[in-house]
Structures are given as C-alpha cells and as structure tokens.
Amino acid sequence: MAEDLWYWKYKLTARQPVNAKSQRREFVGALVRIDEGFGCLHPWPELGDPSLEKCLEDLAGPRRWSLVRRTVRSAKEDADARFIGDPLLEEIDVPKSHATLPWQDDRILESAVSKGFDRIKMKVGRDRAAEQRYLIEAAAKFPNLRWRLDANETFEPAEAESFLLGLPEEFRWKIDFVEDPCPYAESTWSALKSRCGVPLAVDREAAPVSSAAQVMVVKPASDEPWLLAEAAVSMGQQVIVTSSMEHPLGQCAAAWEAAKLNVQFPGLVGVCGLQTHHLFTPCPFSERLGRWSPEFQSPGGTGLGFDDLLERLPWKKLS
Amino acid sequence: MAEDLWYWKYKLTARQPVNAKSQRREFVGALVRIDEGFGCLHPWPELGDPSLEKCLEDLAGPRRWSLVRRTVRSAKEDADARFIGDPLLEEIDVPKSHATLPWQDDRILESAVSKGFDRIKMKVGRDRAAEQRYLIEAAAKFPNLRWRLDANETFEPAEAESFLLGLPEEFRWKIDFVEDPCPYAESTWSALKSRCGVPLAVDREAAPVSSAAQVMVVKPASDEPWLLAEAAVSMGQQVIVTSSMEHPLGQCAAAWEAAKLNVQFPGLVGVCGLQTHHLFTPCPFSERLGRWSPEFQSPGGTGLGFDDLLERLPWKKLS
Numbered sequence: 001m002a003e004d005l006w007y008w009k010y011k012l013t014a015r016q017p018v019n020a021k022s023q024r025r026e027f028v029g030a031l032v033r034i035d036e037g038f039g040c041l042h043p044w045p046e047l048g049d050p051s052l053e054k055c056l057e058d059l060a061g062p063r064r065w066s067l068v069r070r071t072v073r074s075a076k077e078d079a080d081a082r083f084i085g086d087p088l089l090e091e092i093d094v095p096k097s098h099a100t101l102p103w104q105d106d107r108i109l110e111s112a113v114s115k116g117f118d119r120i121k122m123k124v125g126r127d128r129a130a131e132q133r134y135l136i137e138a139a140a141k142f143p144n145l146r147w148r149l150d151a152n153e154t155f156e157p158a159e160a161e162s163f164l165l166g167l168p169e170e171f172r173w174k175i176d177f178v179e180d181p182c183p184y185a186e187s188t189w190s191a192l193k194s195r196c197g198v199p200l201a202v203d204r205e206a207a208p209v210s211s212a213a214q215v216m217v218v219k220p221a222s223d224e225p226w227l228l229a230e231a232a233v234s235m236g237q238q239v240i241v242t243s244s245m246e247h248p249l250g251q252c253a254a255a256w257e258a259a260k261l262n263v264q265f266p267g268l269v270g271v272c273g274l275q276t277h278h279l280f281t282p283c284p285f286s287e288r289l290g291r292w293s294p295e296f297q298s299p300g301g302t303g304l305g306f307d308d309l310l311e312r313l314p315w316k317k318l319s
Numbered sequence: 320m321a322e323d324l325w326y327w328k329y330k331l332t333a334r335q336p337v338n339a340k341s342q343r344r345e346f347v348g349a350l351v352r353i354d355e356g357f358g359c360l361h362p363w364p365e366l367g368d369p370s371l372e373k374c375l376e377d378l379a380g381p382r383r384w385s386l387v388r389r390t391v392r393s394a395k396e397d398a399d400a401r402f403i404g405d406p407l408l409e410e411i412d413v414p415k416s417h418a419t420l421p422w423q424d425d426r427i428l429e430s431a432v433s434k435g436f437d438r439i440k441m442k443v444g445r446d447r448a449a450e451q452r453y454l455i456e457a458a459a460k461f462p463n464l465r466w467r468l469d470a471n472e473t474f475e476p477a478e479a480e481s482f483l484l485g486l487p488e489e490f491r492w493k494i495d496f497v498e499d500p501c502p503y504a505e506s507t508w509s510a511l512k513s514r515c516g517v518p519l520a521v522d523r524e525a526a527p528v529s530s531a532a533q534v535m536v537v538k539p540a541s542d543e544p545w546l547l548a549e550a551a552v553s554m555g556q557q558v559i560v561t562s563s564m565e566h567p568l569g570q571c572a573a574a575w576e577a578a579k580l581n582v583q584f585p586g587l588v589g590v591c592g593l594q595t596h597h598l599f600t601p602c603p604f605s606e607r608l609g610r611w612s613p614e615f616q617s618p619g620g621t622g623l624g625f626d627d628l629l630e631r632l633p634w635k636k637l638s
Contacts, residue, residue, distance in 0.1 A: 114585055142585070143556055143557040169513065170518070173517070197488070214489055238462040239462075239463075267464060270437070
C-alpha cells in the first residue's frame with residue numbers, strides 16, 4: 001500500500017549563533033506527514049548531514065540516510081499513538097534537561113539557576129580565554145552547578161588538553177563531561193581524559209564503538225536509541241538523550257525516546273538535553289512546550305502532540 | 320514573660336545501624352513545645368553531642384549548647400507561622416535529596432533508582448574492600464548515579480587516600496564528595512583532595528574555617544544556616560543541607576532551612592539530604608512525609624506541620 005507523503009518546511013530563527021561551526025542564524029527543516037503520523041526532519045549540513053532537499057528526495061525514494069529513516073520511524077510511532085488516542089508524553093517520566101547557554105551571559109545564567117537548572121551546557125572553542133574566565137567566575141558565583149562543555153570537535157587534541165588544564169582542578173571536578181573535544185580516536189581520548197581528569201562524551205557517528213568515552217550522547221533524530229543504549233550498557237557509559245535543535249515536534253520525539261530508554265534501562269540515562277526551544281524565537285509550537293525549565297512539558301494532544309496546529313499547516317504533497 | 324515549656328521523648332528504631340561509629344539501633348530524642356511552637360531535639364552522643372537529659376536541662380536553663388539554641392530558634396519560627404496559619408513547607412521549593420543507603424543492598428539501590436534518585440549517599444569505613452567492590456559494581460550497573468561517601472572521620476588520612484585510590488579513576492569522577500574522610504586539617508585535606516582528585520565535604524564544628532573543603536554540609540539541627548552559607552559563599556563552596564537522622568518534625572525544620580537558603584543564595588545549595596525517615600520503622604509522623612523520593616513532601620498543617628498529631632502527644636512539663 002502506497003504511503004500518503006506530505007511535508008511542510010519550517011524556519012527556526014536563533015536568538016544567537018547556536019554552534020561553534022556555524023554563524024548561521026536561520027535554520028530550515030521540514031515536518032513530514034506519513035499517512036496519519038508526523039515527524040521532524042532537520043538536517044545540519046555544517047555537521048555533515050545531507051541538505052534538506054536531498055533528505056526529502058531520499059524520503060520519497062530509497063530512504064538511505066539514517067536521519068530520514070529515523071523520521072519515518074518516529075512518524076509511524078506517532079501514527080499508531082494517534083490512532084488509539086494515546087498522548088505519548090503524558091503519564092511517563094521524561095528525564096530532566098540541562099540548560100543550554102547560547103552564549104556567555106550572566107543574565108541568562110542567573111535565569112537558568114532561578115528556574116532550577118543544575119546542569120549547564122555551554123559551547124566552547126570560539127574564544128578560549130574568555131570562555132575559561134567565564135566558567136571560573138560562574139562556578140564561583142553558583143557553586144551548585146555542574147558543567148557540560150561541548151566543543152563540536154573544534155579543538156586539536158593538544159588544544160583540548162591545554163584548554164582543560166587551563167581550568168583549575170576544582171572547576172574540572174564540576175565538569176559533567178566534555179562533548180566531542182576533538183575528533184574521536186581511542187588513543188587521543190584516553191590520554192586526554194586521564195591527563196585532564198574529566199569524563200568525555202561522544203556524539204554522532206563514533207558512538208557504538210567509543211569505549212574511551214564515559215558518556216554517550218544519543219540523538220534520536222539520527223540515532224537508533226535502543227541499539228546505542230545497549231552498546232552504552234556494555235561499555236559502562238552513561239547515556240544523555242538530546243534533541244537536535246530542531247522543531248518542537250522533533251523535541252517531543254526526542255523526549256519520548258528519552259522517556260522510553262529511562263524505563264527500559266533504569267539508572268542509565270542522566271540529565272538530558274531536551275529543552276532547546278528557548279534558543280529560537282517563539283512560535284505557536286514552541287509556546288506549547290512552556291517556559292524554560294529542567295522539566296519537559298507535554299504539548300498536549302495525542303501521539304507526539306500539537307494535533308490542532310499540525311492539522312492547520314499548509315502541507316505539500318511529496319512525490 | 321516566662322515560657323511555657325513541654326517535652327515528649329520519642330524513640331526511633333533504625334532498620335539497620337545508621338552510623339559507622341555506632342551499632343546502636345534505637346535512638347531517643349525529644350520534641351519540645353515552647354509556648355505555641357514545636358521543635359526537635361535529637362543529640363547524637365557518639366558524634367560528640369551532650370546526652371538528651373543534659374540537653375533538656377540546658378533547655379530549661381542556660382541554653383549553652385548550640386543544639387538546644389537551634390531547637391529554640393526553630394520552635395519560635397514554628398510558633399510565628401502557626402499563629403498566622405502559614406504552612407511553611409508549602410509553595411516554596413525544597414531542594415531535592417540524595418538517597419541514603421543504610422547498607423550495601425542491591426534491592427534498596429534498585430528501588431532508589433526507580434524512585435528517581437540520582438545521588439546516593441553511603442557510609443564507608445566499616446569493611447573497606449567490600450565497600451569498594453560494591454561501589455564499582457553499582458556504578459557499572461547504574462552509570463547515571465553520583466556518589467556521596469560519608470566516612471564520619473573513621474579513616475586516618477593515609478587510609479582515606481588508599482581507600483579512594485583503590486577506586487578506579489572513572490569511579491572517582493562520579494564522587495560528588497567524600498564527607499569527613501578524616502579529622503579536618505587544612506594540610507591533610509588539601510593533600511588528600513589533590514592526590515585523589517575528589518571533592519571533600521566538611522561537616523560539624525570545623526565548617527566555618529574549612530577552606531580546604533569544596534562542599535559544606537549544613538545541619539540546621541546544630542548549625543546556624545545563614546552564617547555558614549555566608550562563609551561557604553566566601554570560600555566558593557557548595558552547600559548541602561541535611562537533616563540529622565532525627566524525628567520527622569526535625570526533618571521538616573531542616574527542609575525549611577534548606578528552602579530558605581535556596582531562595583536567599585541562588586545557585587549555592589546542591590542536592591540535599593532531607594529524606595531520612597525511611598531509615599527508621601514507620602510512625603504516624605513519618606507516614607505524613609510520604610514515600611521515599613528525591614522530592615520532599617510537606618506533611619500538611621501549619622508551621623512545620625503535623626498539627627493534629629502534635630496536639631495529641633502526651634506532653635510533659637519541663638521545669
């Protein structure tokens with residue numbers, strides 16, 4: 001039976017650049033409708049994904065890309081839940097989230113603390129001396145915070161070491177993990193973690209074979225969560241589930257996967273990264289996810305939610 | 320105007336020994352009623368406190384002991400809140416709590432994980448090799464947990480070092496802090512934390528001058544929280560507020576102090592230790608604090624709560 005395939009392109013506008021590898025502020029992705037189910041397709045070409053056009057072509061055709069296959073999988077699960085009227089994100093514990101600091105700003109950090117966040121994720125690698133100063137001051141001001149530093153592989157191994165050793169030992173104890181400090185290699189990562197005394201987190205492709213990492217970042221937008229979680233268990237790694245800075249529907253899909261893993265593997269999933277909507281200018285969808293908070297708020301509706309908003313979108317037929 | 324002073328002795332029965340320094344299972348303390356306010360007085364003689372009898376004498380007399388003065392202070396705040404009908408523990412964010420593992424037991428640890436605890440506090444120093452084995456296995460099974468090891472000063476400095484270095488580096492990164500590894504001394508603590516790469520937490524007397532610690536444990540039962548918190552701020556330390564393994568009314572007094580500090584010093588207070596009632600056999604008071612959970616549950620009522628239960632106690636006049 002042929003599928004009924006539709007798409008709607010959306011644009012997210014970041015309040016500030018969101019990535020060490022890109023100064024872009026506007027990001028385009030698509031919501032897709034596959035029969036009665038909805039999914040989000042949000043490629044990040046600067047991080048190695050194919051373009052949105054290529055993804056949509058692939059969706060209509062062979063479905064070779066894991067990003068596309070994951071969207072299809074998510075839309076099918078959404079369709080099943082909508083059919084039986086089940087709101088996926090209600091009556092299930094979605095793990096809490098860290099606060100993503102879009103840039104070094106005292107006011108935003110204070111706001112995060114007042115909203116109850118105790119883990120802060122910050123991108124590093126753009127202005128290293130300023131970042132070090134900021135981290136030291138922020139940790140002195142708010143001693144209860146733990147830090148997640150995401151370098152998006154912008155460091156060389158020696159640079160990562162000098163950046164981390166440039167932070168006082170007592171700050172390094174507050175580092176939850178350093179994500180992708182440099183391209184993954186067993187030997188460089190093992191040396192880096194021991195010399196600096198900080199856990200490392202691996203994101204993207206290398207994940208299933210990354211035994212030198214202590215934390216595995218699972219992005220349901222492109223990863224199969226169950227398989228990665230099983231690999232993490234076998235390597236004694238903690239799992240962090242993050243959304244992919246995509247549309248709120250995609251955030252809900254990530255939150256659902258995080259909640260499932262949390263049930264399936266008790267004690268495996270740490271504080272996640274599911275609250276990224278505040279990085280972008282608000283839209284009717286993001287307003288349903290509520291105010292910035294460590295707790296994920298269900299958008300209401302059936303399946304992944306947003307029933308009424310999704311019905312009203314000007315869907316285009318994908319052929 | 321003379322105060323109206325009453326007391327009622329209670330007995331708590333531990334499910335297992337609760338302290339590395341004591342094999343005792345039954346613990347006696349007193350609730351006190353000062354005019355219209357209630358407080359808890361729970362000395363731990365094995366940790367250096369005067370006996371309950373001496374405390375009650377002191378309460379009726381000079382009020383020299385800080386334990387006694389804190390009880391009086393708490394009862395006065397309770398009286399004020401009851402007078403205006405204010406339930407102190409409602410509509411205020413009480414910090415979350417760690418799970419106190421009374422002894423090494425897989426079933427209890429699994430239960431803690433399933434209830435959402437992500438920090439585990441365990442007493443160490445009784446059977447060191449068994450404790451090390453247990454910690455390593457538990458961390459492999461539940462990689463998202465962070466650990467708080469409380470030694471109650473049972474180690475010599477060299478023993479503490481060998482105990483900690485006997486744990487793999489990757490486990491040590493999961494140590495939130497080691498509490499009172501050995502008697503506090505600036506030089507031994509500084510050496511210990513650097514050699515082992517773990518934060519140290521200081522409890523009891525030494526707190527205001529303990530700059531070699533990274534975490535300050537504030538026990539409102541005997542400490543003045545505001546003064547210690549100010550000292551912690553000046554030393555860049557995180558503050559953890561803990562109850563004193565006392566009567567549920569005392570737990571509520573500690574929870575109230577934790578909530579106040581959290582408002583007064585944003586970002587200072589970490590996950591606390593306020594959920595100790597499950598260590599003891601249940602009583603009508605502890606049942607009001609609900610099931611074991613990281614979230615503190617208000618017992619209901621005005622002031623520190625328990626209005627109806629407190630009214631029905633067979634108070635004795637203290638003279």
